[in-house]
Amino acid sequence: xxxxxxxxxxxxxxxxxxxxxxxxxxxxxxxxxxxxxxxxxxxxxxxxxxxxxxxxxxxxxxxxxxxxxxxxxxxxxxxxxxxxxxxxxxxxxxxxxxxxxxxxxxxxxxxxxxxxxxxxxxxxxxxxxxxxxxxxxxxxxxxxxxxxxxxxxxxxxxxxxxxxxxxxxxxxxxxxxxxxxxxxx
Amino acid sequence: xxxxxxxxxxxxxxxxxxxxxxxxxxxxxxxxxxxxxxxxxxxxxxxxxxxxxxxxxxxxxxxxxxxxxxxxxxxxxxxxxxxxxxxxxxxxxxxxxxxxxxxxxxxxxxxxxxxxxxxxxxxxxxxxxxxxxxxxxxxxxxxxxxxxxxxxxxxxxxxxxxxxxxxxxxxxxxxxxxxxxxxxxxxxxxxxxxxxxxxxxxxxxxxxxxxxxxxxxxxxxxxxxxxxxxxxxxxxxxxxxxxxxxxxxxxxxxxxxxxxxxxxxxxxxxxxxxxxxxxxxxxxxxxxxxxxxxxxxxxxxxxxxxxxxxxxxxxxxxxxxxxxxxxxxxxxxxxxxxxxxxxxxxxxxxxxxxxxxxxxxxxxxxxxxxxxxxxxxxxxxxxxxxxxxxxxxxxxxxxxxxxxxxxxxxxxxxxxxxxxxxxxxxxxxxxxxxxxxxxxxxxxxxxxxxxxxxxxxxxxxxxxxxxxxxxxxxxxxxxxxxxxxxxxxxxxxxxxxxxxxxxxxxxxxxxxxxxxxxxxxxxxxxxxxxxxxxxxxxxxxxxxxxxxxxxxxxxxxxxxxxxxxxxxxxxxxxxxxxxxxx
Numbered sequence: 001x002x003x004x005x006x007x008x009x010x011x012x013x014x015x016x017x018x019x020x021x022x023x024x025x026x027x028x029x030x031x032x033x034x035x036x037x038x039x040x041x042x043x044x045x046x047x048x049x050x051x052x053x054x055x056x057x058x059x060x061x062x063x064x065x066x067x068x069x070x071x072x073x074x075x076x077x078x079x080x081x082x083x084x085x086x087x088x089x090x091x092x093x094x095x096x097x098x099x100x101x102x103x104x105x106x107x108x109x110x111x112x113x114x115x116x117x118x119x120x121x122x123x124x125x126x127x128x129x130x131x132x133x134x135x136x137x138x139x140x141x142x143x144x145x146x147x148x149x150x151x152x153x154x155x156x157x158x159x160x161x162x163x164x165x166x167x168x169x170x171x172x173x174x175x176x177x178x179x180x181x182x183x184x185x
Numbered sequence: 186x187x188x189x190x191x192x193x194x195x196x197x198x199x200x201x202x203x204x205x206x207x208x209x210x211x212x213x214x215x216x217x218x219x220x221x222x223x224x225x226x227x228x229x230x231x232x233x234x235x236x237x238x239x240x241x242x243x244x245x246x247x248x249x250x251x252x253x254x255x256x257x258x259x260x261x262x263x264x265x266x267x268x269x270x271x272x273x274x275x276x277x278x279x280x281x282x283x284x285x286x287x288x289x290x291x292x293x294x295x296x297x298x299x300x301x302x303x304x305x306x307x308x309x310x311x312x313x314x315x316x317x318x319x320x321x322x323x324x325x326x327x328x329x330x331x332x333x334x335x336x337x338x339x340x341x342x343x344x345x346x347x348x349x350x351x352x353x354x355x356x357x358x359x360x361x362x363x364x365x366x367x368x369x370x371x372x373x374x375x376x377x378x379x380x381x382x383x384x385x386x387x388x389x390x391x392x393x394x395x396x397x398x399x400x401x402x403x404x405x406x407x408x409x410x411x412x413x414x415x416x417x418x419x420x421x422x423x424x425x426x427x428x429x430x431x432x433x434x435x436x437x438x439x440x441x442x443x444x445x446x447x448x449x450x451x452x453x454x455x456x457x458x459x460x461x462x463x464x465x466x467x468x469x470x471x472x473x474x475x476x477x478x479x480x481x482x483x484x485x486x487x488x489x490x491x492x493x494x495x496x497x498x499x500x501x502x503x504x505x506x507x508x509x510x511x512x513x514x515x516x517x518x519x520x521x522x523x524x525x526x527x528x529x530x531x532x533x534x535x536x537x538x539x540x541x542x543x544x545x546x547x548x549x550x551x552x553x554x555x556x557x558x559x560x561x562x563x564x565x566x567x568x569x570x571x572x573x574x575x576x577x578x579x580x581x582x583x584x585x586x587x588x589x590x591x592x593x594x595x596x597x598x599x600x601x602x603x604x605x606x607x608x609x610x611x612x613x614x615x616x617x618x619x620x621x622x623x624x625x626x627x628x629x630x631x632x633x634x635x636x637x638x639x640x641x642x643x644x645x646x647x648x649x650x651x652x653x654x655x656x657x658x659x660x661x662x663x664x665x666x667x668x669x670x671x672x673x674x675x676x677x678x679x680x681x682x683x684x685x686x687x688x689x690x691x692x693x694x695x696x697x698x699x700x701x702x703x704x705x706x707x708x709x710x711x712x713x714x715x716x717x718x719x720x721x722x723x724x725x726x727x728x729x730x731x732x733x734x735x736x737x738x739x740x741x742x743x744x745x746x747x748x749x750x751x752x753x754x755x756x757x758x759x760x761x762x763x764x765x766x767x
Contacts, residue, residue: 061746069753
């Protein structure tokens, strides 16, 4: 099988550095609505070259270098796959503080109230079907927050970006709790 | 230790010095109840017969103080003269199980036996192997498996996860594309992995399992049933008979046999009833990986059954109902893992277009205040991975700090497996919170963890390989290898010296070629430093001082690291731009 990226020059290999943004590492424009297929394609192409399996016959110092690069690419991939981490990466690119991170307090009483209500709603669920419905509903809410974040990114509306990011974080926490309940069924 | 089997020479480069011809690489499924070895012949993986059988019982015994392994041990030793299922103790590598031997040493006996038989059957040396481990094996058990191989004189090209090996074998055989579940219920362990197969890439999306759940448990339950029903004493013989009954019921409805004067019986219905709770447990683990991966069960294209236990009718019907699909059984469930290991051994040695992308199956974290765990690497993170975390001191003038690394999913340290505790010392005294200690957790492609720490304000560097306190250290291993060879210490010393010399020559050679090809990537100063360090290493090669040579190799490797990274970047850039790599 030929490497399909051969000759396309889409990825600038000079970007494989620990301090590079995950978008740069995977040869993508920094945006919330990434092309998933393109990301996977770039990811596979890079790992074809960098994965430790390709360096079993090479000397230890070459293998060590490649292993680190392979790890950075893996980490970038994990970050871009997850909508929250992807949004967080974009906030970092803008040089913004991450709401909820160390030393930044969350000042959004309306949201916190909402979160309380969601939790109560979850606590009152006693059947798998309603749990599935709840999970589905919150996946949709997460989707909406993502769309909102994406729009704010395009408009470079910093406040709105931070606000929708924070909501995404809380919605995903509720989803995680719902998943935990599901696991126990 | 790393060695070169087949150096792919770049144009204009002379092959590296090596002394390893007439060798064959093997794939070994080191199982709880039995092991299987396979090789690739004419591009196809084939299992090898040992003593006429593909399945080698993972059993070690002593008859009149004479070591017996595999079939011999089962046939010749009385029930108190042999030990089996020692793989279950790989996470307790210092626990002595029988005859003064630990699970690591017993596994080494099985590996040595396999190595020896393959060598005499094929007339070729076996020095390198891909060995499979349960996906859910923790760091300790993985390290223990590598130690067992080292003791047996095998260098491990890669540890691969059993379900991943099975997927490789199945995927290549059936040209599978799409989402697949590998349901691997073996003698002692249960694993389930969700994989995406596309364009020759085998990408594990999620994996889970239970290292204390296997066909052995069903055998035990059958034996207990007879024990309660007929009052027969519970021992290894009864359990062996239980397994025989269970296996017979894969293709018949009733089983009965006379056992010390009593007629023992088992029918399909009873077996299903006994197996049910164990099967339910596997299904709830399967349910969990779909929740983890955010994937709908209906998106799965096929479910591949692996492991001898999947011959049970109860399992087949439960899997059919759960996934709403007919399970795939095209390949022998006992051999499929070893076949995949052989394919990977071949791919690693001679190159391949397929790519295995696996994940860390267990979360890694550190202990924080109040016995809580802070997760550093969550489960299902693609490997290799490296995550750095910054810590600080909480007292003025604090000069040391303890870091406790744990593995597992629980929020409390007490619910996780303790991997290592280490102390960072020589932190320069500063006010509380001023020190910046960066700790990097790395999980390599074998799923093995390394931790290193750096105090960033003073650049004090510490590297710690995580090993449990009761694990084997490098010296232990060397001593045990020495004990394992009858030829005496001198030969071992010589062999180790030759190995380190070959390693040094390889490094010097590749560095020379690298500098000639890409000297523009180095500053004059860097180039001079590298060359003088290399010359020094060359000058001490004739002095037969193994430790000294080893140290210099390490120093030179560290020094040339960033140059190597720059070269790799350049090579890949050229490759991706469609130019030949020179």
